[in-house]
Amino acid sequence: MTTEAGLTTITAMGKTAQAAARSLGRSPTEARNKALIRLAYFLEQDREELLEANAEDYEEADAEGTTDAFLDRMLLTPGRLDAMAKDVRNIAELADPLGETIESRVLPNGLSLEKKRVPLGVIASIYESRPNVTIDIAALCLKSGNACILRGGKETVRSNVELVKLIHRGLSEAGLDPKSVQYIDNPDRSLVDQLLQMKDYVSLLVPRGGPALINSVAEKATMPVVTGGVGVCHTYVDESADTGMASEIIFNAKVQRPTVCNALDTVLVHAEAAPRCLPPVAVRLAEAGVELRCDQRALAILGPEPLGSVVPAREEDWGQEYLSLTAAVRVVDSLEDALEHIEIYGSGHSDAIVTEDPAAAERFLAEVDSCTVYVNASTRFTDGGQFGFGAEVGISTQKFHARGPMGLRELTSYKWLARGTGQVRE
Amino acid sequence: MTTEAGLTTITAMGKTAQAAARSLGRSPTEARNKALIRLAYFLEQDREELLEANAEDYEEADAEGTTDAFLDRMLLTPGRLDAMAKDVRNIAELADPLGETIESRVLPNGLSLEKKRVPLGVIASIYESRPNVTIDIAALCLKSGNACILRGGKETVRSNVELVKLIHRGLSEAGLDPKSVQYIDNPDRSLVDQLLQMKDYVSLLVPRGGPALINSVAEKATMPVVTGGVGVCHTYVDESADTGMASEIIFNAKVQRPTVCNALDTVLVHAEAAPRCLPPVAVRLAEAGVELRCDQRALAILGPEPLGSVVPAREEDWGQEYLSLTAAVRVVDSLEDALEHIEIYGSGHSDAIVTEDPAAAERFLAEVDSCTVYVNASTRFTDGGQFGFGAEVGISTQKFHARGPMGLRELTSYKWLARGTGQVRE
Numbered sequence: 001m002t003t004e005a006g007l008t009t010i011t012a013m014g015k016t017a018q019a020a021a022r023s024l025g026r027s028p029t030e031a032r033n034k035a036l037i038r039l040a041y042f043l044e045q046d047r048e049e050l051l052e053a054n055a056e057d058y059e060e061a062d063a064e065g066t067t068d069a070f071l072d073r074m075l076l077t078p079g080r081l082d083a084m085a086k087d088v089r090n091i092a093e094l095a096d097p098l099g100e101t102i103e104s105r106v107l108p109n110g111l112s113l114e115k116k117r118v119p120l121g122v123i124a125s126i127y128e129s130r131p132n133v134t135i136d137i138a139a140l141c142l143k144s145g146n147a148c149i150l151r152g153g154k155e156t157v158r159s160n161v162e163l164v165k166l167i168h169r170g171l172s173e174a175g176l177d178p179k180s181v182q183y184i185d186n187p188d189r190s191l192v193d194q195l196l197q198m199k200d201y202v203s204l205l206v207p208r209g210g211p212a213l214i215n216s217v218a219e220k221a222t223m224p225v226v227t228g229g230v231g232v233c234h235t236y237v238d239e240s241a242d243t244g245m246a247s248e249i250i251f252n253a254k255v256q257r258p259t260v261c262n263a264l265d266t267v268l269v270h271a272e273a274a275p276r277c278l279p280p281v282a283v284r285l286a287e288a289g290v291e292l293r294c295d296q297r298a299l300a301i302l303g304p305e306p307l308g309s310v311v312p313a314r315e316e317d318w319g320q321e322y323l324s325l326t327a328a329v330r331v332v333d334s335l336e337d338a339l340e341h342i343e344i345y346g347s348g349h350s351d352a353i354v355t356e357d358p359a360a361a362e363r364f365l366a367e368v369d370s371c372t373v374y375v376n377a378s379t380r381f382t383d384g385g386q387f388g389f390g391a392e393v394g395i396s397t398q399k400f401h402a403r404g405p406m407g408l409r410e411l412t413s414y415k416w417l418a419r420g421t422g423q424v425r426e
Numbered sequence: 427m428t429t430e431a432g433l434t435t436i437t438a439m440g441k442t443a444q445a446a447a448r449s450l451g452r453s454p455t456e457a458r459n460k461a462l463i464r465l466a467y468f469l470e471q472d473r474e475e476l477l478e479a480n481a482e483d484y485e486e487a488d489a490e491g492t493t494d495a496f497l498d499r500m501l502l503t504p505g506r507l508d509a510m511a512k513d514v515r516n517i518a519e520l521a522d523p524l525g526e527t528i529e530s531r532v533l534p535n536g537l538s539l540e541k542k543r544v545p546l547g548v549i550a551s552i553y554e555s556r557p558n559v560t561i562d563i564a565a566l567c568l569k570s571g572n573a574c575i576l577r578g579g580k581e582t583v584r585s586n587v588e589l590v591k592l593i594h595r596g597l598s599e600a601g602l603d604p605k606s607v608q609y610i611d612n613p614d615r616s617l618v619d620q621l622l623q624m625k626d627y628v629s630l631l632v633p634r635g636g637p638a639l640i641n642s643v644a645e646k647a648t649m650p651v652v653t654g655g656v657g658v659c660h661t662y663v664d665e666s667a668d669t670g671m672a673s674e675i676i677f678n679a680k681v682q683r684p685t686v687c688n689a690l691d692t693v694l695v696h697a698e699a700a701p702r703c704l705p706p707v708a709v710r711l712a713e714a715g716v717e718l719r720c721d722q723r724a725l726a727i728l729g730p731e732p733l734g735s736v737v738p739a740r741e742e743d744w745g746q747e748y749l750s751l752t753a754a755v756r757v758v759d760s761l762e763d764a765l766e767h768i769e770i771y772g773s774g775h776s777d778a779i780v781t782e783d784p785a786a787a788e789r790f791l792a793e794v795d796s797c798t799v800y801v802n803a804s805t806r807f808t809d810g811g812q813f814g815f816g817a818e819v820g821i822s823t824q825k826f827h828a829r830g831p832m833g834l835r836e837l838t839s840y841k842w843l844a845r846g847t848g849q850v851r852e
Contacts, residue, residue: 026792107813107814120825248848253850256851371842376845377847378850381844387531399544399547400629400826400827400839403839413829415797415799418801420803424675425682425806425807
């Protein structure tokens with residue numbers, strides 16, 4: 001019974017979203033921005049019920065013995081809400097991606113062609129228990145003229161329902177259809193399966209969470225899915241690398257925020273550079289509490305009695321995404337061997353070379369098949385905010401549609417407008 | 427046994443294609459062009475074995491009682507090969523899409539970002555028994571640096587094998603890997619199912635053929651598929667339309683080549699324009715042998731005893747893709763009603779308005795959600811060649827990745843190159 005009623009609900013949501021998308025996609029820039037600015041205001045000034053709902057979610061999860069890390073992710077505080085409001089205001093301030101003329105041409109017969117940016121339509125997102133994702137995705141969709149259907153983790157349903165109320169108030173005050181943002185608050189998991197079948201209503205599915213969630217969604221979804229988020233990131237220290245620069249870049253890529261997808265996982269070091277580069281890097285990382293899983297050649301360089309944080313690597317360390325203070329280290333004989341290692345073990349996310357040799361740099365840029373390839377910089381820059389997109393829905397490691405950080409433009413499509421004066425085809 | 431051996435073959439093909447794609451994607455423009463120019467030469471000058479193979483295919487299909495239309499599609503003649511050679515030369519002359527800098531920016535910290543166009547990787551195509559598709563897809567993939575795996579209809583396997591030999595000779599003479607283009611000549615259908623599972627090797631799947639083939643491929647494929655090809659095309663004659671222009675455009679869109687996806691299917695006429703526009707249009711179409719399936723209001727206008735080619739429409743005529751000398755006709759009360767009709771019955775391909783009213787034109791352009799929307803022109807222009815793309819792999823009616831005619835650029839992705847001087851994230 002629940003399921004059948006649920007199915008009807010989900011289909012109805014799809015239809016409602018499509019209608020809302022049509023109207024949102026044609027709404028003035030100012031109205032979409034106003035909805036965002038009002039939402040930011042509510043997050044800062046009208047958040048008592050939201051904080052209460054979040055406290056209830058939190059207490060219930062805590063009582064059920066949820067881990068501290070999980071509890072931390074679901075917690076909303078006044079400070080976190082202020083930060084969310086700031087992000088929403090930033091999105092409001094970004095240029096409107098809609099209506100942009102991407103290119104235009106006039107055919108020899110006088111027919112004028114204009115390739116114009118339009119929204120994708122309806123975007124659905126399935127995510128875990130971080131309520132800030134509700135605001136993130138809704139704000140980016142709203143700005144880019146896409147309606148959205150959201151489904152967050154069941155542990156945060158009260159928080160999300162309150163957040164969506166604020167979104168709806170923002171939309172209403174801006175004269176926009178509140179149904180532009182819909183939330184699936186029914187905990188029935190079969191609704192998610194149903195949502196994944198709705199390719200006739202949903203243009204794009206954005207899963208946000210761990211690899212298990214993303215893979216399961218990508219497997220079952222009938223519509224395009226933004227896959228990504230898994231980053232096995234390499235930094236290769238070339239023969240000619242500057243030792244100090246290599247050490248700075250490796251330290252930053254590993255230590256600055258180890259839990260994210262663009263953090264370093266494997267250090268590859270050219271055999272000629274290893275004796276001078278590895279020891280200082282190892283000491284610095286060890287001081288920061290990083291465990292280094294080293295191949296035999298790296299172990300030999302780091303001395304017969306290496307630091308306690310240096311251990312032998314096992315085969316499974318190559319291609320591992322650690323998301324923690326751990327890194328694998330391998331000595332290679334050439335740039336070619338480094339490229340081959342990255343090709344075999346990389347995930348197409350972010351990889352870097354540290355080198356003073358322009359030819360090595362250009363070869364690395366050309367041959368590493370990842371969404372972002374770096375010369376002499378930390379892989380930590382693969383991020384919509386850092387790239388100047390203002391915000392991101394995620395980082396795509398696929399080649400279709402969009403690759404790398406996905407901002408507002410990456411949530412759009414285009415259509416061709418042809419203006420004629422009676423042209424017919426010969 | 428066959429199947430197991432087949433699976434191994436297909437996986438091996440995928441791996442081979444990936445390796446070939448890496449090398450093709452980095453090959454010089456001149457080498458790719460040379461391969462195409464040599465192929466064009468072989469199609470013109472070295473085609474005896476090809477014509478013999480095609481004759482065998484043809485005789486076998488004929489003996490099996492294949493329809494004349496089918497036989498015609500599979501036939502290669504010297505004239506048709508000359509035309510194919512010309513198309514291949516045209517592709518050789520197009521600008522290289524690879525290596526183009528799509529955009530670039532320097533971050534405040536001095537990190538230089540370049541968004542550079544790269545190939546998708548491996549493209550697979552499944553098509554019916556038109557051997558020219560083998561050359562079409564292979565030439566477009568080759569030019570855009572993508573390896574391809576092809577599978578044509580079983581009736582033309584001899585022809586396709588000979589065509590692929592010419593492609594391989596062209597590749598070899600240009601110093602490129604002949605494995606850049608592979609053909610599945612084993613008729614075992616389970617190989618196709620296996621190919622559709624190979625998302626780890628194949629970046630994009632291009633089905634070419636009727637809706638049954640396209641839908642079945644889209645249903646089963648695990649990788650992105652270019653869907654499209656179904657065009658339910660409307661031409662709306664607005665209240666203010668010029669009668670002569672409306673008649674020219676409708677005639678051209680319906681009659682110039684009725685068997686293709688951008689040909690007209692439904693005429694919508696504003697009630698105010700119908701009395702003056704419908705009769706001349708009906709006469710002209712009738713003379714060309716077009717059957718008009720009309721709603722009651724159109725029938726009433728076309729007189730108590732309409733032409734023999736005017737018949738009452740049935741519900742299933744709305745939204746029907748005829749691909750023949752048939753059109754549906756409906757009288758509507760407003761632009762709004764026309765928009766609603768197109769929204770319900772259209773396929774998002776090509777739709778046109780004939781109007782002298784700029785406001786009506788702009789509203790139509792803004793609100794019709796199709797890949798190409800026309801004002802005062804025939805829908806027959808939705809075509810890569812007409813758009814100046816030089817060639818096309820197909821017409822996408824989806825919004826993801828590419829919409830409308832897909833040429834060389836639409837077979838590419840991009841990657842971000844980041845060149846630094848030691849930048850790390852704060």
